[in-house]
Amino acid sequence: TARSGSKGLPNKNIKELGGTPLMGWTIKAALESRCFEEVMVSTDSEEYATIAKELGAKVPFLRDESTSGDSASSWDTVKEVLAKYKDIGREFEGFALLQPTSPFRTAEDIKAAFDLKKEKNAIAVVSVCECEHSPLWTGPLSDDLDMDGFLSESAMQQRQKQLKYYRLNGAIYLLETAPFLEGRNLYSKGTAAYIMKNDRSVDIDSIDDFRYAEFILNSKE
Secondary structure, eight states: OOOSOOSSSTTGGGSEETTEEHHHHHHHHHHHHTOOSOOBOOOSOHHHHHHHHHTTOBOOSOOOGGGSSTTOOHHHHHHHHHHHHHHTTOOOSEEEEOOTTOTTOOHHHHHHHHHHHHHHTOSEEEEEEEOSSOGGGOOOOOTTOOOTTOSOTGGGSOGGGSOOOEEEEEEEEEEEHHHHHTTOOSSSTTEEEEEOOGGGOOOOOSHHHHHHHHHHHHHHO
């Protein structure tokens, strides 16, 4: 999903990270995984489409205006993609949403997600990573900044005794088509969580995120 109208970081999906357009990292991982019948980019931009094709992806059609604005969700885009493929005579039993803002998700991650889906006989797989900080250490503040009741009793337990918490990292959504189109709740029984390492869970939305991704990349060299 690579629309051109990003506000937080203009043209982020083609901004070069390590000499490669950002969406190129995801295209490469998808192709190298050999898990897909088709690797396509959904974009509203002819320029983006040309770059995507040069990187090895298919762009059989451009997005409609209705799915190109800030208010449209990635899932609106997926529905459009499935419908447009159906219009040209192609239907798929399943699909993966691989957002270009997750450059460090690897082909191995994608293959592992497919393996997990098969192992668990899951309807869907969603990638997560461990929270950097426990949500138990968060709380609301009053206008006068008084911290009375800020932490619960469970939050004040020793860290070693606390449960691990995980968050969505936006890197992999692997779904079966029919349940998705029927409106199934993604975060319900039958969806398996694929746990990724935090250094592969960078999600780029701002210039600070991009700089952090560059730092991660440079630290691996």
